[in-house]
Amino acid sequence: MDDQSLIFGPGAKSLDARVVRLWRWHILVWTGGLAVTVAVAGWVLELGSWSAVATVAVAVPGLLLGLLWPRARYRSWRFEVRDTDVVLRRGVWWRMTSIVPHSRIQHVDTKHGPLERRLGLSSVVLFTAGTVGASIEIPGLPVGEAAELRDLLASLGRAGAAV
Amino acid sequence: MNHGERDLAVRQRLHPVTVVFEAIKIARSFIVPVAVGALTAARRNPGETAMWIALIAGVPALVGGIAKYARFSYEISDEALVVDSGVLQMQHRVIPLASVQNVNVRQTAMQRMLGVATLTVETATGGMSAEAEFAVLRRASADVLLSRLLAERRALPEELHANAVRVAPAGAPAGAQETVIHHLDPADLVIAGATANHAGLIIAAAAGLVQFRDELPYLDVGIRQFQRLPLDSVSSAVLIGLAAVAMLLVIGWIVSIAGCVIGYYDFTLMTGGQRLRKTHGLLARVNSTIPLDRVQALRVEDSFLRRPLGLSRLRVMTAGSALGDMESRGAETITPIARAATVPCLVRAVFPALDYSGIVLRPVHSRSRSRAFTLYLCVLLALAMAATAWRVQLMVIPAVLVIPAWLLAAWQYRHRGYAMDTQYVVARNGAFNRITWLVPEHKLQTLHVRESPFQRRHELATVQLDTSGGGRVASVHDLAYGEAVRLVNSLRRGLTETGIANQARATGAI
Numbered sequence: 001m002d003d004q005s006l007i008f009g010p011g012a013k014s015l016d017a018r019v020v021r022l023w024r025w026h027i028l029v030w031t032g033g034l035a036v037t038v039a040v041a042g043w044v045l046e047l048g049s050w051s052a053v054a055t056v057a058v059a060v061p062g063l064l065l066g067l068l069w070p071r072a073r074y075r076s077w078r079f080e081v082r083d084t085d086v087v088l089r090r091g092v093w094w095r096m097t098s099i100v101p102h103s104r105i106q107h108v109d110t111k112h113g114p115l116e117r118r119l120g121l122s123s124v125v126l127f128t129a130g131t132v133g134a135s136i137e138i139p140g141l142p143v144g145e146a147a148e149l150r151d152l153l154a155s156l157g158r159a160g161a162a163v
Numbered sequence: 164m165n166h167g168e169r170d171l172a173v174r175q176r177l178h179p180v181t182v183v184f185e186a187i188k189i190a191r192s193f194i195v196p197v198a199v200g201a202l203t204a205a206r207r208n209p210g211e212t213a214m215w216i217a218l219i220a221g222v223p224a225l226v227g228g229i230a231k232y233a234r235f236s237y238e239i240s241d242e243a244l245v246v247d248s249g250v251l252q253m254q255h256r257v258i259p260l261a262s263v264q265n266v267n268v269r270q271t272a273m274q275r276m277l278g279v280a281t282l283t284v285e286t287a288t289g290g291m292s293a294e295a296e297f298a299v300l301r302r303a304s305a306d307v308l309l310s311r312l313l314a315e316r317r318a319l320p321e322e323l324h325a326n327a328v329r330v331a332p333a334g335a336p337a338g339a340q341e342t343v344i345h346h347l348d349p350a351d352l353v354i355a356g357a358t359a360n361h362a363g364l365i366i367a368a369a370a371g372l373v374q375f376r377d378e379l380p381y382l383d384v385g386i387r388q389f390q391r392l393p394l395d396s397v398s399s400a401v402l403i404g405l406a407a408v409a410m411l412l413v414i415g416w417i418v419s420i421a422g423c424v425i426g427y428y429d430f431t432l433m434t435g436g437q438r439l440r441k442t443h444g445l446l447a448r449v450n451s452t453i454p455l456d457r458v459q460a461l462r463v464e465d466s467f468l469r470r471p472l473g474l475s476r477l478r479v480m481t482a483g484s485a486l487g488d489m490e491s492r493g494a495e496t497i498t499p500i501a502r503a504a505t506v507p508c509l510v511r512a513v514f515p516a517l518d519y520s521g522i523v524l525r526p527v528h529s530r531s532r533s534r535a536f537t538l539y540l541c542v543l544l545a546l547a548m549a550a551t552a553w554r555v556q557l558m559v560i561p562a563v564l565v566i567p568a569w570l571l572a573a574w575q576y577r578h579r580g581y582a583m584d585t586q587y588v589v590a591r592n593g594a595f596n597r598i599t600w601l602v603p604e605h606k607l608q609t610l611h612v613r614e615s616p617f618q619r620r621h622e623l624a625t626v627q628l629d630t631s632g633g634g635r636v637a638s639v640h641d642l643a644y645g646e647a648v649r650l651v652n653s654l655r656r657g658l659t660e661t662g663i664a665n666q667a668r669a670t671g672a673i
Contacts, residue, residue, distance in 0.1 A: 006645065007648060084655070085655055085658070093616045096611055096612070097611065097612040097613075097648075097651075098609055098610070099610040099611075099651055099655050099658075100609050101609075101655065101658040103658065104608045104609060105259075106259075106286040106287055107256060107258040107259065107294060109254055109257070110254070110255045111249065111252060112253050113251060113252045113253075128288065128608045128629075129286075129287035129288055129482070129608055129631040130608030130629040130630065131629055131631065131634070132609070132611060132627055133608060133609030133611065135288070136609075147255075154243055154257035155242070157259050157262070
C-alpha cells in the first residue's frame with residue numbers, strides 16, 4: 001500500500017482479522033445454497049451428468065472466491081478517526097476513500113447478525129445527510145470496540161449536525 | 164464499557180399491546196397465500212383449514228410480535244436518543260438530539276381506542292422510512308417523548324432552525340422586497356424548446372426506426388442478400404426509412420418547442436428576502452419559492468446544441484425533496500434558458516459571493532484522454548471481432564471509427580475541469596450535455612475519492628463532492644491520484660467547523 005501516507009496518519013486501523021472468517025462463512029453459505037439449488041433443479045429436470053457439471057461449475061468458483069476474496073477485502077480496509085473527521089478506504093478492485101466530517105454525522109448505529117455475534121464482531125454504520133455518503137458501514141469490529149467507536153462518533157457529531 | 168448495565172435503570176419499552184399490532188402487521192404479509200389456500204381448501208375441510216391457517220400465519224406472527232416487543236428498548240438523555248431493535252439483525256442506534264428534524268405522532272382508529280400511538284423520528288438522512296419508529300407507545304409516553312425531542316430543537320440557534328423546517332411556506336414572504344432579475348419572452352422560449360431535449364429527439368427517432376422496421380422488410384434482409392436484390396428497391400426502402408425518421412424528428416421538435424412555450428410562458432424569476440421565486444406557465448400558472456439556504460448546489464447546463472449559441476440552463480439542487488426520478492431528484496429549474504451574459508448575474512442571485520465569469524478552470528489530467536480512448540478501443544475491438552465473425556468486410560467499420568473515437572475522447576477531456584474559489588468548488592464535465600457544478604463548501608456532506616481498476620492503471624481518480632441535494636452528485640473525473648487527495652484534503656479543512664459557524668460565515672450573518 002504505497003500511497004497510504006497521503007491519507008492516513010499514525011492512528012489508522014484495520015478491521016478485526018476474524019472478519020475474514022465471517023465473510024468466508026457468508027460466501028460458503030451462499031455458494032452452498034446455490035449449489036444445492038442447482039443440484040436439486042438438475043435432479044428434478046433429470047439432466048443426468050449435466051446436473052453434476054452445473055453444480056461443480058457453481059461450487060468451484062464460489063469456493064475459490066471464498067478462499068481469495070475475504071482476505072483481499074480485509075487487506076483493502078483502513079480507517080482512522082481524526083480530530084475533525086473519519087477517513088475510510090476500502091475496495092479491492094473499485095477503491096473508495098471517504099471523508100466523513102464529525103459535524104456531518106446525523107446518527108450512528110451498531111448492528112450485528114447471528115453469525116457476527118458468534119464471532120464477537122459488530123458493524124458500525126455512520127449516517128449523514130449526503131447522497132452517496134448517506135450511510136457508510138465499517139464492518140468487522142470487535143463488539144466492545146464498535147460500541148466505543150459508536151459512542152465516540154455520536155458524541156462528536158452532537159457538537160453540531162448540519163444540513 | 165458497562166453500557167448495558169448502566170442503561171438498565173433508564174431503559175424504556177414499548178406498550179405491551181405492541182405484540183398485537185406487530186402480529187397483525189406480520190400476519191398481513193401472509194394474507195395472499197393464506198387467502199388462496201383457504202379458498203381452495205375450505206370447502207373440503209373447514210376445520211383443518213382453520214388449523215393450518217393458524218399454524219402458518221398465526222404462529223410466526225405471534226412469535227415475531229413477542230420478539231419485537233422483547234428486543235425493542237429505548238432511552239433518551241439530554242444529548243441523544245438511543246434505540247435498540249432487531250431480532251436476528253440486532254441494531255443499536257444513537258441519534259443525537261441535535262440532528263432530529265421531524266417528530267410525528269400518529270394514531271389509527273384502533274390505536275385511539277386502546278390509548279396508544281405511533282411516534283416516528285426523522286433526521287436529515289435521506290431515507291424512505293423514518294430513522295426511528297416507536298410502534299406503539301402509550302399516548303402519554305408518546306407526548307412526553309415528543310416534547311423532550313422537540314425541546315432540544317427549540318434551544319438551537321436560529322440558523323440551524325431555518326434548515327430544520329422541511330416545508331417552506333409557499334408564495335411571497337410578507338414584507339420582503341422582491342426584484343425581477345430574469346424574464347423570458349416567447350421568442351426565448353422557442354429557442355429554448357428548439358435546442359432542448361436532444362436526447363428525447365434521438366430516442367424518438369430510434370423508437371420510430373424500431374416501429375417502421377416491420378414495414379421495411381428489405382432493411383432487414385438487405386445486408387445479407389445485398390447482391391441478389393434489385394438495387395432500386397433497396398435504395399427506395401432506405402429512403403422511406405430516412406424520411407420517416409426525419410418526419411419523427413420534426414414532430415418531436417415541434418412538440419418540444421410547444422411544450423417549452425406553454426410550460427414556461429411568461430417565465431419570471433424574482434429575488435428578495437433570502438429566497439428566489441419564479442412564476443411561469445400558460446395553462447397552469449406555477450408559483451414556486453426556493454429558500455436560498457436550502458440550495459445545496461447550482462448547475463449550469465450547456466448542451467452541445469446550445470454551446471455555440473451561448474445559451475445555458477440553470478438548475479439548483481435542494482435538500483429535502485425525495486420525490487422524482489434519480490436524475491431530476493431535488494433539481495429545481497432556475498431558468499430554462501439564459502444567455503451567457505446573464506448567467507453570472509443569475510449565479511450571483513443564488514450565491515452572492517461567487518463571481519461566475521471570473522472562474523478559471525484547471526484541466527483534469529491529460530491521461531484522462533488516453534483512458535477514455537483505451538475504453539473506446541476496447542469497445543471497437545469487440546465490435547470488430549463480432550463483425551469478423553459475421554462478415555469479414557464489415558471489419559472496415561470499426562477500423563474507420565478509430566479516429567472519431569480519439570476525437571470523442573479528446574472532446575470529453577476538453578470539457579472537464581475544476582476550480583476552487585474561496586467558498587465554492589467548481590466541477591465541470593460532460594461533452595454532450597456539459598454540466599458545471601457550483602457547490603458551496605459549507606454544504607458539502609462527505610468527500611470521496613474513487614478509483615476504478617482502469618483508472619488505477621493510469622494513476623487517476625475521481626473526486627465526488629457529496630451534498631444532500633440527492634440525484635446526481637458533483638464530481639471531478641480523472642484527476643491524478645495525488646491531486647485528488649490534495650483536493651479533498653484542502654476541502655476537508657472547510658468542513659471541520661460546525662455547520663452553524665460555516666453557515667453564518669457564508670450568509671454573512673455574523
